[in-house]
Amino acid sequence: MNIIExxxxxxxTQLLTIAILCYVTTNAIxxxxxxxxxxMPFISMVLGLLFSILIAVVFHDSEMGKAIIAGLLVGGFTSGMFDGIQGFLNDGGTSE
Known part of the structure; x- marks a missing residue:
C-alpha cells in the first residue's frame, strides 16, 4: 500500500476505506x-474500481481519474494480483 500512497x-483515508471494502467483499464472494x-484478483480489481468511484463521490474528490487508477491498484494488491496472473500463465486459465 505504500506504493499507492x-x-x-x-x-x-480513501485508500484504507477502499482496501477494507475490497478485502471484505472479495472474501465474501x-x-x-x-x-x-x-x-478473484480480477473481481477485486473491478470492485476496487467501483469502490473508488463511490469513495471519490462521497469525499467530493475533484480528480476522478486518479481515484479510478488507485482503485484498480488497491483491488489488485488486496487480492494478490500476482497470484491471479500466475494462475493464468501456468495452466492457461484451466484448473486440473
Missing amino acids: GLNLIDV KNTGKVSTQY
Whole structure:
C-alpha cells in the first residue's frame, strides 16, 4: 500500500476505506465458492474500481481519474494480483 500512497493518487483515508471494502467483499464472494479463485484478483480489481468511484463521490474528490487508477491498484494488491496472473500463465486459465 505504500506504493499507492507514494503515488499521491488519493489520500490515506480513501485508500484504507477502499482496501477494507475490497478485502471484505472479495472474501465474501470467495467464501461462497461459486467463483473460481483464479478469477478473484480480477473481481477485486473491478470492485476496487467501483469502490473508488463511490469513495471519490462521497469525499467530493475533484480528480476522478486518479481515484479510478488507485482503485484498480488497491483491488489488485488486496487480492494478490500476482497470484491471479500466475494462475493464468501456468495452466492457461484451466484448473486440473
